[in-house]
Amino acid sequence: MNQHAARLDPVSIPFIDLAAQRRRLGRSIDEAIARVLAHCQFILGPEVRALETKLAEFCGARHVVTCASGTDALILVLMAQGIGPGDAVICPSFTFTATAEVIALVGATPVFADVEEKSFNLDPASLQRACAAAREAGLRPKAVIPVDLFGQPADYDRIMPIADAESLFVLDDAAQAFGATYKNRRLGVLAPATATSFFPAKPLGCYGDGGAVITDDEELAQVIRSLRVHGEGRGKYDCVRIGLNGRMDTIQAAVLLEKLKLFPEELLARERIARRYSARLADVATVPRLAPGSTSVWAQYTIRVAPGRRDGLADALKACGIPTAVHYPIPLHRQEPYQRFPVAAGGAPVSERLADEVISLPMHAYLDAATQDRIIDAVWGALAI
Numbered sequence: 160m161n162q163h164a165a166r167l168d169p170v171s172i173p174f175i176d177l178a179a180q181r182r183r184l185g186r187s188i189d190e191a192i193a194r195v196l197a198h199c200q201f202i203l204g205p206e207v208r209a210l211e212t213k214l215a216e217f218c219g220a221r222h223v224v225t226c227a228s229g230t231d232a233l234i235l236v237l238m239a240q241g242i243g244p245g246d247a248v249i250c251p252s253f254t255f256t257a258t259a260e261v262i263a264l265v266g267a268t269p270v271f272a273d274v275e276e277k278s279f280n281l282d283p284a285s286l287q288r289a290c291a292a293a294r295e296a297g298l299r300p301k302a303v304i305p306v307d308l309f310g311q312p313a314d315y316d317r318i319m320p321i322a323d324a325e326s327l328f329v330l331d332d333a334a335q336a337f338g339a340t341y342k343n344r345r346l347g348v349l350a351p352a353t354a355t356s357f358f359p360a361k362p363l364g365c366y367g368d369g370g371a372v373i374t375d376d377e378e379l380a381q382v383i384r385s386l387r388v389h390g391e392g393r394g395k396y397d398c399v400r401i402g403l404n405g406r407m408d409t410i411q412a413a414v415l416l417e418k419l420k421l422f423p424e425e426l427l428a429r430e431r432i433a434r435r436y437s438a439r440l441a442d443v444a445t446v447p448r449l450a451p452g453s454t455s456v457w458a459q460y461t462i463r464v465a466p467g468r469r470d471g472l473a474d475a476l477k478a479c480g481i482p483t484a485v486h487y488p489i490p491l492h493r494q495e496p497y498q499r500f501p502v503a504a505g506g507a508p509v510s511e512r513l514a515d516e517v518i519s520l521p522m523h524a525y526l527d528a529a530t531q532d533r534i535i536d537a538v539w540g541a542l543a544i
């Protein structure tokens with residue numbers, strides 16, 4: 160290879176290194192998949208139930224119902240709650256589209272609330288204002304979907320009393336935060352229902368799409384089990400409600416069972432890497448702030464930079480072979496399909512500021528110190544001017 164070219168063209172690093180994890184897990188996953196190929200129970204095979212039991216143990220919850228994706232997990236809960244036309248469901252504007260999309264898909268109306276400056280999570284005061292906005296629009300506020308953004312739990316001690324006072328069902332969108340804790344309790348038991356995602360890039364990801372609903376409510380779990388198989392009743396051709404095809408493939412369950420064994424160790428690695436980033440970047444950017452009593456699974460490590468500096472930083476890092484991502488460049492209430500829905504009084508100014516200032520750096524459990532130093536040096540090089 161031409162040495163000169165190699166120097167000018169730095170080796171690119173991955174944003175999330177799934178191959179590094181695969182190298183560590185490789186054979187065990189291959190063997191787990193081979194077992195499914197041997198027994199041929201591709202739909203709701205034994206690995207699915209085994210995974211549900213392990214996930215429930217992990218969260219300290221009574222029931223886990225796996226499903227085809229995090230999006231389906233959210234929809235299944237809204238369907239089970241009978242939420243539909245005329246109902247308002249409040250959610251933060253600063254989140255991934257799926258949080259609001261599912262509300263519209265069941266025929267209800269998303270009502271957007273703002274997030275807090277420190278945590279990027281739902282602002283309880285704005286939640287209260289969003290309920291008022293829903294009523295003014297002639298809607299019945301029925302539920303709230305707090306999101307545990309980037310892996311950090313929302314502030315449930317402040318959200319729950321408002322939800323109780325407003326008679327809102329709370330559906331935790333923990334798509335990015337499976338494994339995180341809030342005051343020593345794992346997500347999954349903080350709300351009556353929690354939805355999560357096992358999309359490959361998530362801290363616990365499978366090799367395709369996957370998701371789960373976590374709940375202590377036996378009846379809700381049963382309804383969701385029925386809904387995920389076309390609303391089946393006692394038998395396959397006994398239909399008791401309108402459902403969908405929302406099952407997790409057995410092969411994905413087999414993958415997750417293997418990955419779950421390493422997950423606690425990977426969470427510690429993520430925590431160590433996030434602390435190292437924060438210690439070294441705090442003087443040059445606004446680093447993530449964890450609320451006391453919370454842990455994050457660091458689905459993203461997202462910093463804030465001064466308005467107008469983000470594109471320059473992304474370009475400088477790209478030139479060094481370092482990918483970045485913007486989660487999320489446009490708050491949902493400003494996205495074209497969602498502009499017609501109500502927003503809490505006062506709007507969502509924090510969501511708008513964050514959309515202009517946040518940038519996520521490479522983050523995964525296998526990010527070694529030398530690579531991380533390269534990223535940190537590049538950020539300093541771009542921002543300390």
Ligand SMILES: Cc1ncc(COP(=O)(O)O)c(C=O)c1O
Pocket residue numbers: 228229230231254255257258306332334335355356357358368369370
């Ligand atoms: C906050 C949030 N909610 C829901 C989802 C949907 O999950 P899935 O991609 O598994 O459908 C995602 C996925 O990225 C997400 O980040």
